[in-house]
Amino acid sequence: MSEDREKVLRAFLKDDRLVAIPTKAGKRRVLLEHIVTSFEPGVRLTEREVDAVLRAFYEPDWVSLRRYLISEGLMSRENGIYWRTGGPVDV
Numbered sequence: 001m002s003e004d005r006e007k008v009l010r011a012f013l014k015d016d017r018l019v020a021i022p023t024k025a026g027k028r029r030v031l032l033e034h035i036v037t038s039f040e041p042g043v044r045l046t047e048r049e050v051d052a053v054l055r056a057f058y059e060p061d062w063v064s065l066r067r068y069l070i071s072e073g074l075m076s077r078e079n080g081i082y083w084r085t086g087g088p089v090d091v
Helices: 003-012 025-036 047-057 059-071
Strands: 075-078 081-084
Touching: 003 025, 025 059, 047 059, 047 081, 059 075
Parallel strands: none
Antiparallel strands: 075 081
């Protein structure tokens, strides 16, 4: 993990919970890539299931997290079903 990435994660995560959504796109992308690793690639989920994971990260505004994941191409949505489409994958 790069030093810059690690620095962003340390600044915005406390006990693996988001303390704020960064306003700068680059920092927000780092956090979104971290969050999306909570979803298994290819697994289809309902909005309620996605929300449960995102609420564990950031209760005050998990809906914005969901929107950012979609707009950044890290997750896709169709007919109320979500799935992971991007982000780092451990191999």
